[in-house]
Amino acid sequence: MTTMDARSMGTSVRRIEGPDKVTGTATYAGDSVADGTLVLHPVQAGVARGEITAIDTAAAQALPGVVAVLTHRDAPTLGDTGDPEHRVLQGTTIHHRGQYVAAVLAEHAEVAAEAARLVVVTVDENPSTTGFDPDAQAYTPSALANGQPPDSGVGDPDAALAAAPVVVRASYATPMEHHNPMEPHTTTATWVDGRIEVFEATQGVESSRQTLATLFDAEVVVHASHVGGGFGSKGLHAGTVLAVLAARTVPGRPVRFALGRRQMFETVGYRPATVQHMALGASRDGRLEVVTHDVVGATARYKEFVEPAGGSTRSMYAAPHRRTSHRAVPLDLDGPTYMRGPGEAPGSFGLECAMDELAVALDLDPIDLRVRNEPEVHPENGLPFSSRGLVECLHAGAERFGWSSWDRTPRRRLVDGWWHGVGVGCGTFPTLRFPGSAAEITFTGGRYVVAIGAADIGQGARTVLTQIAADALGVDVGSITVEIGSTQVPVGSIAGGSAGTASWGSTVVEAADRFRDKYGENPDDGDHADAATPDNPWAGEYAMAAYCAQFAEVAVHADTGEIRVPRLLGMFGVGRILNPTLGRSQLQGGMVWGLSMALHEESVVDPRFGEVINHDFAGYHVASNADVRVVEAEWIDEDDPYINPMGAKGIGEIGIVGVSAAIANAAYHATGVRVRSLPITCDDFLTSGLL
Numbered sequence: 001m002t003t004m005d006a007r008s009m010g011t012s013v014r015r016i017e018g019p020d021k022v023t024g025t026a027t028y029a030g031d032s033v034a035d036g037t038l039v040l041h042p043v044q045a046g047v048a049r050g051e052i053t054a055i056d057t058a059a060a061q062a063l064p065g066v067v068a069v070l071t072h073r074d075a076p077t078l079g080d081t082g083d084p085e086h087r088v089l090q091g092t093t094i095h096h097r098g099q100y101v102a103a104v105l106a107e108h109a110e111v112a113a114e115a116a117r118l119v120v121v122t123v124d125e126n127p128s129t130t131g132f133d134p135d136a137q138a139y140t141p142s143a144l145a146n147g148q149p150p151d152s153g154v155g156d157p158d159a160a161l162a163a164a165p166v167v168v169r170a171s172y173a174t175p176m177e178h179h180n181p182m183e184p185h186t187t188t189a190t191w192v193d194g195r196i197e198v199f200e201a202t203q204g205v206e207s208s209r210q211t212l213a214t215l216f217d218a219e220v221v222v223h224a225s226h227v228g229g230g231f232g233s234k235g236l237h238a239g240t241v242l243a244v245l246a247a248r249t250v251p252g253r254p255v256r257f258a259l260g261r262r263q264m265f266e267t268v269g270y271r272p273a274t275v276q277h278m279a280l281g282a283s284r285d286g287r288l289e290v291v292t293h294d295v296v297g298a299t300a301r302y303k304e305f306v307e308p309a310g311g312s313t314r315s316m317y318a319a320p321h322r323r324t325s326h327r328a329v330p331l332d333l334d335g336p337t338y339m340r341g342p343g344e345a346p347g348s349f350g351l352e353c354a355m356d357e358l359a360v361a362l363d364l365d366p367i368d369l370r371v372r373n374e375p376e377v378h379p380e381n382g383l384p385f386s387s388r389g390l391v392e393c394l395h396a397g398a399e400r401f402g403w404s405s406w407d408r409t410p411r412r413r414l415v416d417g418w419w420h421g422v423g424v425g426c427g428t429f430p431t432l433r434f435p436g437s438a439a440e441i442t443f444t445g446g447r448y449v450v451a452i453g454a455a456d457i458g459q460g461a462r463t464v465l466t467q468i469a470a471d472a473l474g475v476d477v478g479s480i481t482v483e484i485g486s487t488q489v490p491v492g493s494i495a496g497g498s499a500g501t502a503s504w505g506s507t508v509v510e511a512a513d514r515f516r517d518k519y520g521e522n523p524d525d526g527d528h529a530d531a532a533t534p535d536n537p538w539a540g541e542y543a544m545a546a547y548c549a550q551f552a553e554v555a556v557h558a559d560t561g562e563i564r565v566p567r568l569l570g571m572f573g574v575g576r577i578l579n580p581t582l583g584r585s586q587l588q589g590g591m592v593w594g595l596s597m598a599l600h601e602e603s604v605v606d607p608r609f610g611e612v613i614n615h616d617f618a619g620y621h622v623a624s625n626a627d628v629r630v631v632e633a634e635w636i637d638e639d640d641p642y643i644n645p646m647g648a649k650g651i652g653e654i655g656i657v658g659v660s661a662a663i664a665n666a667a668y669h670a671t672g673v674r675v676r677s678l679p680i681t682c683d684d685f686l687t688s689g690l691l
């Protein structure tokens with residue numbers, strides 16, 4: 001099998017929608033506001049768990065400009081999607097603080113907000129648990145969020161640990177984190193003659209359409225022309241259901257619901273907290289005998305989502321004895337959800353820090369330790385790798401970073417009052433292709449129009465699909481128009497799992513092949529071909545994944561414990577890069593988020609009330625320009641003919657994986673202080689007694 005020839009792919013074609021975005025003419029869900037649009041303001045639960053006993057809406061309804069107040073008493077009955085989050089205003093039970101218990105529709109935003117404050121909700125509060133305690137009673141979930149089994153095992157890990165000459169045991173913790181894309185979740189919905197039209201900030205127009213059609217038993221059209229970031233959060237959440245419920249009460253009038261930043265911490269998911277118990281046993285020459293990775297994570301009591309933090313450990317390094325397990329602690333909080341690098345991002349922190357600790361125990365270079373434990377086949381299922389560039393990434397990255405110039409002994413380099421050190425962390429992310437997309441190609445007016453319901457959430461889908469279509473049809477990119485972002489074009493799978501380009505691109509290539517087979521290179525006006533996503537014949541024959549080696553330099557102030565990251569270098573094995581400019585931007589963005597995860601991000605829940613108390617950008621810190629110094633993203637040349645016709649692996653999430661571990665390992669090298677929980681703060685060094 002070979003990948004398709006590239007003429008446009010591999011070049012830095014300018015982002016097609018770039019001019020619209022920089023001139024402010026690109027339209028987002030909140031921009032689709034027609035005359036007569038009503039503003040929705042929600043009424044939200046103030047307790048973590050309870051039962052509504054009464055709602056008084058009289059004062060709100062009497063306020064001039066209020067059109068309607070919707071509660072569970074008058075909300076239409078919804079269909080069942082199987083997701084309890086979608087059962088908005090369907091009863092009196094409160095599952096978490098911030099849950100929608102009523103909604104006000106008004107002519108103006110200020111009126112809607114004031115009316116919402118006038119709604120009086122009486123609640124019988126029930127005992128709740130909102131603080132994550134990894135030692136609390138946990139249960140074994142039926143499956144992880146990615147559908148994989150919660151536990152895996154090979155050999156006899158406990159006996160192997162007892163017999164191993166060198167053993168490292170440690171526990172690592174990652175906190176609750178929130179996505180915070182630049183564009184908050186927004187819905188504009190209109191009911192006309194039993195048909196719902198929705199402008200939605202979503203990562204999947206078709207999945208949103210299907211959910212709404214099930215809930216409301218109606219014809220649904222969903223548009224998402226532009227989406228201002230998602231990172232996993234922009235599935236269909238309760239706010240969209242609430243907006244459509246409200247629109248049903250005022251047929252013909254659009255209803256707009258745009259979340260505020262505080263509401264982004266209450267109703268659209270987050271990365272759940274984890275505690276990861278690692279144990280590594282090795283021979284004295286650095287060969288792993290056993291790896292165990294036992295995860296305890298938070299989930300919601302009313303809606304299960306279990307972070308697959310031990311998943312990457314199943315494939316990263318060779319060891320004859322191995323175990324991963326996942327246990328869940330149910331909390332009375334909003335439900336967790338996918339967040340950039342779900343499982344792999346927090347899981348790599350535990351595994352890669354433990355590998356660094358083992359390298360110290362063995363007095364081995366951390367890169368040498370990883371190379372010595374490179375598997376020949378997938379360590380658990382035995383499949384050969386379609387391609388696996390981890391060792392090449394380590395060697396190429398080490399050379400570019402100047403790794404060999406650093407003494408491995410901790411606490412050796414003090415420059416102008418700052419302790420400096422370097423660290424490495426590795427990572428993987430699966431290479432997926434989602435089924436269920438369809439593409440149409442029509443030749444009209446001298447141009448090829450390619451239509452597929454993809455979602456561009458900032459990653460550059462329009463541009464890359466244009467390049468793929470151009471090469472598949474054998475024409476210039478200027479001859480291609482790509483139509484995406486609506487259910488009025490053929491079905492597209494979600495933008496998630498780093499699988500968008502692989503899924504949509506494979507579908508477009510299939511349609512292009514059919515078009516050329518039918519019409520050759522000189523089509524007539526109106527010529528048309530379509531195709532569905534083809535199966536990958538190699539899917540069960542090879543283990544397919546992307547890999548990375550992340551390098552960090554860290555500086556810790558000798559007096560204050562302040563930590564900075566002067567340099568990050570990521571070296572990636574991600575197949576063919578289809579657009580170097582867009583690809584580097586994606587990878588660097590992931591790395592910056594990894595820095596943010598390492599040093600800043602933590603959602604703090606008040607256990608008395610179940611409220612995230614740092615629910616804005618004043619209290620929830622993300623990396624900003626002052627935090628980011630030199631961030632380099634590079635890649636190895638990698639040809640993988642088994643993954644898809646383009647030879648491209650997903651790059652949206654691999655950039656974040658391994659970064660937090662690289663920074664923590666570099667901080668140890670700089671100071672001799674081993675930090676095993678995120679985020680890393682000055683207190684970690686000041687309380688160590690070593691500064």
